[in-house]
Amino acid sequence: MNKKSLILITGIIFVSIILSLFILKDHIVKMIDDNKVVLEVNGDQITKREYKIRFNTLKENAIQFSSRTDILDQVFNGKTYRELLKDELFRILIEELLCLQEARRKNIYLTRQEEEEIRKYIEELKRNMEMRNYFNQYLRKIGSDENHFYRDLQKTRIINKLYKYVTERITLSDSEVIKYYNSNKSQFRKIKVMDIFLRVENAEEDAQKRKVANEIISELKRGEDFEKLVKKYSEVESLDGKKGIIDYFRKGEKEAQYGSVFEEEVFKLAVGQISNVIKTVNGYHIVKVIDEKYMPFDEVKGEIQTKLIKQKKDEVFKSYIESLKKMSKINIYKDRVKDL
Incomplete structure (x- = not known):
C-alpha cells in the first residue's frame, strides 16, 4: 500500500x-x-421520557377529538391548550404515584391471572396484522414501546383495585334515587319531532341549501303549515315511512346520527315550537317538536342507581386522594418540559 x-x-x-x-x-x-426527573412524589420519580410518552398520548387524543392539528396552540383562559395539557398531566401523574404508593402500603398487587389477562389483551391487539401495524405505529408515534405499554396497563389495574378497596362500602338508599329522579326530570324527557332536512353533499351545495333553508323559515313566519313544508322539502324518510318524523328519542340517543349541536337545539324547544336553521355535518335541519313524554321511574331506576353510586364513589376516592396529597412531599419541575 x-x-x-x-x-x-x-x-x-x-x-x-x-x-x-x-x-x-x-x-x-x-x-x-x-432521564431528567420532572416530578417527585414522596421519593418516587417520573422521568422526562415517561412524561413525554403520556403527553404525546394526550396530544394525539386532543388532535383526534378536535380534528384540529393546531389545537395545542389555541388559547383558553389565557393559556395555550399545550400548557393546560401539561398542567393536567402533572396532576394525573401525581395522583397515579400516590395511588400506587398507597396500593403498596396496603399490599394491593395484581394476581398472576390479572397479569396474564393484560398479556392476552396485548396479544389480541397484535393478532390481526392490520391492527398490529397500527398498534406499533401508534407506540412509535408517542415514543413508547410494548413493555412501557404493558406497565401502564398494570398501573391502571392496580389503581382500579385501590379504588374498589377504598369505595367498596359505599351504599345508596332508595330515597336518594327517587329524589334524583324527581329533581332531574328533564334528563328523562323524550321528544318526537318533525324534521325538514336538506342534505349537503359538498361545499358547492352548501350555499344553495342554506338559501333554501332561509326561504323555508320565511314561509313559516308567513304562517305556512310545517307538515306541508316537510313533505315539500325534506330529503329523508323516517323508518316508519312518515316523511320527516323522528320518533321519540332522548337527549344523547341521536348524537351519533345528527351531532351534538342538533340535540342541544331541539331539546331547548317546547312542544309546538320550531327551531331556527340548524347546521350539522350532513346538512341543514329545521325542526318542530310535536310531542314529548317522560320515562317512568321504574324504567330508569337502575340507570340512576348506577350513576349515583359511581358519583358517590368518585367523590369519596377524590377526597381520599386529596388527603394523601396533603401528607405528601411533591416537587414539580415544569421548566424541564418547556420544550414539549
Whole structure:
C-alpha cells in the first residue's frame, strides 16, 4: 500500500470516527435529557421520557377529538391548550404515584391471572396484522414501546383495585334515587319531532341549501303549515315511512346520527315550537317538536342507581386522594418540559 492510499484510508477512518462521535454525542444528550426527573412524589420519580410518552398520548387524543392539528396552540383562559395539557398531566401523574404508593402500603398487587389477562389483551391487539401495524405505529408515534405499554396497563389495574378497596362500602338508599329522579326530570324527557332536512353533499351545495333553508323559515313566519313544508322539502324518510318524523328519542340517543349541536337545539324547544336553521355535518335541519313524554321511574331506576353510586364513589376516592396529597412531599419541575 502506497503512502497516498494510506493517507486516504486514514482520512476516511478519521472522518468516520468524528461522525460516530457526533451521532453518539446526540444519543447521549437525548438519553440524559430523557432521564431528567420532572416530578417527585414522596421519593418516587417520573422521568422526562415517561412524561413525554403520556403527553404525546394526550396530544394525539386532543388532535383526534378536535380534528384540529393546531389545537395545542389555541388559547383558553389565557393559556395555550399545550400548557393546560401539561398542567393536567402533572396532576394525573401525581395522583397515579400516590395511588400506587398507597396500593403498596396496603399490599394491593395484581394476581398472576390479572397479569396474564393484560398479556392476552396485548396479544389480541397484535393478532390481526392490520391492527398490529397500527398498534406499533401508534407506540412509535408517542415514543413508547410494548413493555412501557404493558406497565401502564398494570398501573391502571392496580389503581382500579385501590379504588374498589377504598369505595367498596359505599351504599345508596332508595330515597336518594327517587329524589334524583324527581329533581332531574328533564334528563328523562323524550321528544318526537318533525324534521325538514336538506342534505349537503359538498361545499358547492352548501350555499344553495342554506338559501333554501332561509326561504323555508320565511314561509313559516308567513304562517305556512310545517307538515306541508316537510313533505315539500325534506330529503329523508323516517323508518316508519312518515316523511320527516323522528320518533321519540332522548337527549344523547341521536348524537351519533345528527351531532351534538342538533340535540342541544331541539331539546331547548317546547312542544309546538320550531327551531331556527340548524347546521350539522350532513346538512341543514329545521325542526318542530310535536310531542314529548317522560320515562317512568321504574324504567330508569337502575340507570340512576348506577350513576349515583359511581358519583358517590368518585367523590369519596377524590377526597381520599386529596388527603394523601396533603401528607405528601411533591416537587414539580415544569421548566424541564418547556420544550414539549
